[in-house]
Amino acid sequence: MDRALTQNPQAPTEKARWHSWIKQYPAAPIIVVLLVAFSTLSPYFLTAGNIESVLIANSVIMLGAIGMTMVFLTGGIDLSISTVISASAVIAGIVMAQTDSISLGIATALATGLAFGALNGFLIGYCKLNPFITTMGTQLVARGIAFLLSQGIAVKGTPFGLMDFSFAVVLGLPAVSIITLVITMLFIVLLGYTSWGREVLLLGSNRSAARYSGINTARTELSVYLLAGGLAGIAGLISIINLGNAIPGVGDTLLLIIIGGVVLGGTSMTGGEGSVMRTVLGVAILAILTSGLNLLGIPFYDQLIIQGVLIFVGNGLAQHLSRRR
Amino acid sequence: MSLKHRLSAVNWLPIAAATLVACILLSLLSSSFMSYTNLQSVLVQASVTAIMAIGMTFIIVTAGIDISVGAILFFTSSLFAKLMMDTGSYTLAFACALLCATVLGALNGVLIIKYKITPLITTLATYTMYRGMAIHLTGAQNIPVPREMGFLGNGKLLSIPVPILLLAVVLAVGLYLFNATRFGLYARAIGNSAQSARESNLPVNKVTVFAYALGGITTGIAALILLARVGGLQSGIGIGIEFTVIAAVVLGGTKLSGGDGTIVGSVIGAIFLVLIDNGLNLMNASPYVYDIVKGSVLLIAVVIDKVSVTRQQQHLLNQRAARIRATG
Numbered sequence: 274m275d276r277a278l279t280q281n282p283q284a285p286t287e288k289a290r291w292h293s294w295i296k297q298y299p300a301a302p303i304i305v306v307l308l309v310a311f312s313t314l315s316p317y318f319l320t321a322g323n324i325e326s327v328l329i330a331n332s333v334i335m336l337g338a339i340g341m342t343m344v345f346l347t348g349g350i351d352l353s354i355s356t357v358i359s360a361s362a363v364i365a366g367i368v369m370a371q372t373d374s375i376s377l378g379i380a381t382a383l384a385t386g387l388a389f390g391a392l393n394g395f396l397i398g399y400c401k402l403n404p405f406i407t408t409m410g411t412q413l414v415a416r417g418i419a420f421l422l423s424q425g426i427a428v429k430g431t432p433f434g435l436m437d438f439s440f441a442v443v444l445g446l447p448a449v450s451i452i453t454l455v456i457t458m459l460f461i462v463l464l465g466y467t468s469w470g471r472e473v474l475l476l477g478s479n480r481s482a483a484r485y486s487g488i489n490t491a492r493t494e495l496s497v498y499l500l501a502g503g504l505a506g507i508a509g510l511i512s513i514i515n516l517g518n519a520i521p522g523v524g525d526t527l528l529l530i531i532i533g534g535v536v537l538g539g540t541s542m543t544g545g546e547g548s549v550m551r552t553v554l555g556v557a558i559l560a561i562l563t564s565g566l567n568l569l570g571i572p573f574y575d576q577l578i579i580q581g582v583l584i585f586v587g588n589g590l591a592q593h594l595s596r597r598r
Numbered sequence: 599m600s601l602k603h604r605l606s607a608v609n610w611l612p613i614a615a616a617t618l619v620a621c622i623l624l625s626l627l628s629s630s631f632m633s634y635t636n637l638q639s640v641l642v643q644a645s646v647t648a649i650m651a652i653g654m655t656f657i658i659v660t661a662g663i664d665i666s667v668g669a670i671l672f673f674t675s676s677l678f679a680k681l682m683m684d685t686g687s688y689t690l691a692f693a694c695a696l697l698c699a700t701v702l703g704a705l706n707g708v709l710i711i712k713y714k715i716t717p718l719i720t721t722l723a724t725y726t727m728y729r730g731m732a733i734h735l736t737g738a739q740n741i742p743v744p745r746e747m748g749f750l751g752n753g754k755l756l757s758i759p760v761p762i763l764l765l766a767v768v769l770a771v772g773l774y775l776f777n778a779t780r781f782g783l784y785a786r787a788i789g790n791s792a793q794s795a796r797e798s799n800l801p802v803n804k805v806t807v808f809a810y811a812l813g814g815i816t817t818g819i820a821a822l823i824l825l826a827r828v829g830g831l832q833s834g835i836g837i838g839i840e841f842t843v844i845a846a847v848v849l850g851g852t853k854l855s856g857g858d859g860t861i862v863g864s865v866i867g868a869i870f871l872v873l874i875d876n877g878l879n880l881m882n883a884s885p886y887v888y889d890i891v892k893g894s895v896l897l898i899a900v901v902i903d904k905v906s907v908t909r910q911q912q913h914l915l916n917q918r919a920a921r922i923r924a925t926g
Binding site: 350396400401402403405406407409410411412413414415416417418420421424425529532533536542543572573574575576577578579580581582584585588589592 | 663709713714715716718719720722723724725726727728729730731732733734738841844845848854855884886887888889890891892893894896897900901904
């Protein structure tokens with residue numbers, strides 16, 4: 274070690290910087306491998322049309338995953354994100370079908386998400402309940418509400434303005450992805466560069482230290498679940514834009530993909546370790562994988578197996594990289 | 599020890615009381631509820647969840663969790679139906695299905711101790727894998743099972759329905775393992791503190807894998823009962839059942855933080871959930887209300903539990919303070 278430093282002072286720092294970067298983003302090498310593999314295997318993979326459809330299809334997942342990342346950072350979990358997406362979509366869908374007002378739809382979707390988030394946050398932050406079992410309860414409630422209000426079928430009567438929005442293109446990208454992008458950047462800044470973000474990270478890595486340093490842990494925890502709920506609300510609205518109707522089961526299958534994306538990105542479930550940027554990469558892995566395997570004609574059930582294996586590989590890789598200093 | 603103390607040590611008492619209240623309410627709602635046949639059918643309906651909940655209790659007691667049980671259930675059903683269709687041999691199908699369920703459960707345990715990823719994430723990943731494997735196996739077909747299979751689901755032995763008998767057997771074995779063996783003791787020790795358990799040279803890895811394998815085999819037994827009751831393999835089997843099972847265990851009085859639990863409570867928890875279904879059914883409620891009610895019951899139960907734990911801790915603190923004052 275000493276000799277390396279004296280002989281070539283430049284090399285180790287360069288190497289160290291690379292190591293710390295790769296430790297930060299263990300998902301990056303997997304993405305590179307997947308991109309290279311799929312673009313050689315399928316000529317359609319790197320076309321504008323495919324990239325666009327991948328971006329649109331994953332906007333809902335990305336918003337849910339940002340919320341899940343924040344919750345993971347506090348050492349909690351929010352199983353209700355997926356069904357809150359459904360509930361917000363259904364409630365906003367019904368309101369929009371009745372009033373034909375898009376702004377009212379946006380408001381109700383956001384309000385529904387925030388209401389569930391507030392409930393979770395209050396029970397977990399202030400009542401100190403176990404996040405897993407609490408959000409399991411709200412997951413069931415949200416799912417029940419989504420199905421009860423819609424009677425189990427898609428809510429029709431989405432305003433035409435919202436339908437038009439799904440075709441809108443801003444700066445060469447679908448408008449939906451621009452919204453997702455803006456929200457993602459907002460949360461990268463919120464978590465990475467504000468005192469609130471540092472409070473969240475400290476809360477997750479050492480709860481008592483956070484309390485003794487004067488952080489109102491209950492309030493911070495409430496804010497995290499509240500924001501996660503709000504994001505789920507927006508995701509619900511975006512699901513209407515993407516699908517044309519509010520579908521009561523839209524979120525049911527998303528939970529695993531959302532958690533998978535966050536974990537693959539390298540955010541730890543035990544708290545204090547992770548970032549929104551990592552989650553972007555983690556969600557990208559699953560998005561690229563799904564799109565690529567679809568193009569190659571791999572049936573969905575084999576994709577499930579590959580996804581499951583990938584979570585272990587990704588985690589193993591992340592652990593391997595972080596151990597190798 | 600006063601009676602109050604002794605009663606508070608029985609951790610399945612709250613759920614038993616709640617179940618009793620539910621029974622009384624239901625018998626007021628409907629005169630046919632308290633009939634022998636209806637109570638029997640409640641137990642039969644609860645048997646699948648209850649058997650799985652017994653296995654899950656061991657896992658949760660080690661401070662673990664298994665989200666993949668629904669997928670194991672589906673895989674076991676698929677394997678059994680497929681083998682029955684292809685070979686027609688009951689022995690082969692039963693042996694393979696139960697063995698496979700145990701192996702899949704044990705695999706969860708092995709992956710958890712080998713990769714040191716939290717049980718939740720590990721079993722979430724295997725959930726995806728197992729479900730994919732199951733559909734791969736059958737090619738997403740719906741496969742009927744032979745008529746005689748119905749015996750496991752609806753048949754009677756000594757005038758007692760077979761699922762209830764199976765539940766009784768699993769319960770007896772579960773109680774024995776939990777209360778009278780070293781395995782049960784070690785499982786609780788690991789749940790209290792895996793670190794201390796390891797430092798006291800307990801076979802942590804072996805016990806963990808065994809607990810997950812138990813979860814697997816109970817799921818296998820439940821899968822066969824469910825398959826017999828449904829009459830064939832359907833694509834939706836097992837979706838969401840993991841949450842029902844975990845809810846039964848938690849309602850029963852086992853803490854998700856591990857360290858202690860109750861097998862009897864988990865079984866009563868499963869029965870309680872069926873009673874809710876039963877009651878809503880009697881009231882002609884929309885099927886979509888069931889989720890809302892179950893979710894709310896779960897939330898209320900956790901809040902009540904929290905309040906009682908806080909009060910107990912306060913009581914202990916007060917006692918200690920009084921003792922210190924008395925000696926000082």
